[in-house]
């Protein structure tokens with residue numbers, strides 16, 4: 001039986017946490033997918049920088065939660081969880097500097113319409129707008145586009161409360177030596193209390209979906225396919241040597257009339273109605289397609305705010321390989337189609353431009369990400385992942401920090417050239433391991 005959640009409230013005014021009456025033993029929180037139950041029922045909420053500082057000083061070990069969309073235990077704690085609710089802090093748009101500054105916990109789906117109203121946009125979004133900015137940038141969350149870096153690449157400044165409870169302000173301009181190590185920080189440097197993002201003038205996107213691209217055509221036109229639009233996603237179930245759907249998100253040039261995309265795309269056929277990436281599901285929760293132009297934030301994600309993104313009950317894994325090896329990597333995974341097929345909902349293939357962020361999987365490497373949306377069958381998926389990781393080993397594949405993987409920590413660590421510098425940074429911000437948990441102990445600190 002489910003029991004009441006026990007919540008401690010921290011406020012700036014009342015440094016003493018307010019404890020709600022507990023009628024029964026507390027209930028544990030779960031992540032969005034429901035595959036992870038966090039290991040403690042102690043959950044507190046901070047609503048200001050001062051209350052975060054107070055909380056940090058009083059606790060020896062805790063993890064901060066964003067919107068709980070990670071699929072693994074990166075956000076877990078056995079001691080204490082902190083959520084943030086900075087509702088009183090309105091995102092601040094600086095039109096002259098072309099930036100937006102947001103507090104922790106705020107979602108892309110909340111700031112996007114504000115930006116649009118001010119005539120601004122972000123360079124890209126993930127497949128869903130439901131995730132928090134702080135949670136997304138700290139795990140290297142990405143969308144697609146050969147020229148688009150991940151969402152962390154437009155971070156220009158960060159405010160972090162470190163393990164001593166001190167507010168540290170870092171910016172790309174003032175701290176060029178360590179800033180690239182702090183942005184994809186894996187939630188390990190402290191509590192992010194403010195993120196500043198580069199913005200640009202608003203733009204429109206028209207989304208056109210094609211069906212059935214043969215692998216032979218993909219092999220022949222690989223780079224043309226992946227760079228055919230501002231953002232391109234390929235969806236495959238790995239069956240019958242084909243890409244089931246291709247989603248082309250064309251950025252509209254305001255100086256030119258919108259172009260209707262041709263019926264044929266390297267042998268694939270333009271869809272005649274909106275589609276879900278999993279063709280059997282209703283497209284009701286998907287952003288508008290059929291080449292109908294719309295604001296960037298209503299086309300770059302695949303899923304609409306206010307609706308369940310993706311399939312709902314699912315698991316996710318994703319591996320980044322160098323763009324130059326991506327076709328070979330895809331063909332290597334295809335060899336596992338019989339093992340993958342029974343447990344897969346859909347695979348998505350996207351591109352991410354190289355960046356300079358130490359713990360980003362696209363560090364100094366134009367990348368292609370091969371993603372798997374799995375049925376919620378962890379015992380089976382757990383057996384398939386090592387096979388995929390083995391197939392992708394020659395391409396030095398790196399797993400997504402927020403998704404499920406089985407790669408050995410030593411192997412994972414060997415893939416990050418800047419890991420020693422990142423660990424040195426962690427030592428500075430968190431000398432006694434206040435922000436560590438089992439995930440970080442295993443995957444980062446174990447060498």
Ligand SMILES: Cc1cc2nc3c(=O)[nH]c(=O)nc-3n(C[C@H](O)[C@H](O)[C@H](O)COP(=O)(O)OP(=O)(O)OC[C@H]3O[C@@H](n4cnc5c(N)ncnc54)[C@H](O)[C@@H]3O)c2cc1C
Nearest residue numbers: 066067068069070075104126127132135141142187192402
């Ligand atoms: C349906 C679905 C679709 C997805 N699509 C994509 C996609 O298109 N591209 C992609 O790359 N990923 C995708 N993801 C993964 C998602 O982007 C990541 O899981 C992201 O980190 C989620 O952010 P969150 O706020 O929910 O983080 P959480 O799961 O709450 O936390 C993630 C990490 O951030 C830390 N954190 C959160 N807030 C703070 C803070 N204020 N200070 C310090 N640390 C903090 C946590 O401690 C933890 O380490 C998808 C996930 C789902 C469920």
